[in-house]
Amino acid sequence: MRLRNLADVFASAEAEGIQLRIGGAETQVRRPRANRPGRRAFVSGKKKLNTIKSTTITDGQGRLLWSGADRPGRMHDQTAMRTEGIAEQFRLRPRDRAEVDEGYRGPADEFPDQVSAPPKKRTTLTRNPFLISLPPRPTASIETASIRTRSAYRDDHQPSALAATRLQVQ
Incomplete structure (x- = not known):
């Protein structure tokens, strides 16, 4: 079966009861030419390099079902998810389930019955006893x-x- 767009992916997952896995990938690219408008948009806040970011959706076995448009590296995963319409698909299809990576914590909080994210990391205060107020x-x-x-x-x-x-x- 060929899944042509995002709506087809979510409809197929709902029909077959597949749990989706949503993740973002950053790929390093060459630095854009000088004096190009939007040149700074490619600098990733995480990797501090010129990158492009893409959102991918796979099934439980890791087979690629959908890959979103390439976005500048400065865009957050959560923003790309909303721009591409993934959050809207969760609103339209309340029976779909997905596992997401750390960058998608916002949708996991927004759709707690549908989206599961890894547990939050411990905060700095619990790791460093010297920062706790005495x-x-x-x-x-x-x-x-x-x-x-x-x-x-x-x-x-x-x-x-x-x-x-x-x-x-x-």
């Missing part, structure tokens, strides 16, 4: 702070006996 330190009086500052410049780096007794009194 509870505020208790403040000391100005007199005690000046004694600590002076004692920090001593050769032995030990607080003086006077400063230690003042800290214990408070």
Whole structure:
């Protein structure tokens, strides 16, 4: 069977009960000529190279069913998906199911019963314990702070006996 357009792909998947896999691919291209309008559009934000991006749809066995138009590398996967009409096909066919890659998290949130995306990565705060905010330190009086500052410049780096007794009194 020949699938000529995107609507045919979704109609076939709905009729046969196939779960689609949607992904984006970036291909490096030569740098466009100087003074060409839209030259910066090909610079990918992810790869920092001149690329073109295409959206592909495969079946569960990895056979290519549809490949979208090539878009400039600067365009986000999610924007390309909406431009090509994939999101509209999910609205028209609520029984279709798809697995998507990380770039399509928006449609996965918009169509949670139809589109499944990989789990989100852990945030930076959970990976780096130094970025987590610490509870505020208790403040000391100005007199005690000046004694600590002076004692920090001593050769032995030990607080003086006077400063230690003042800290214990408070």
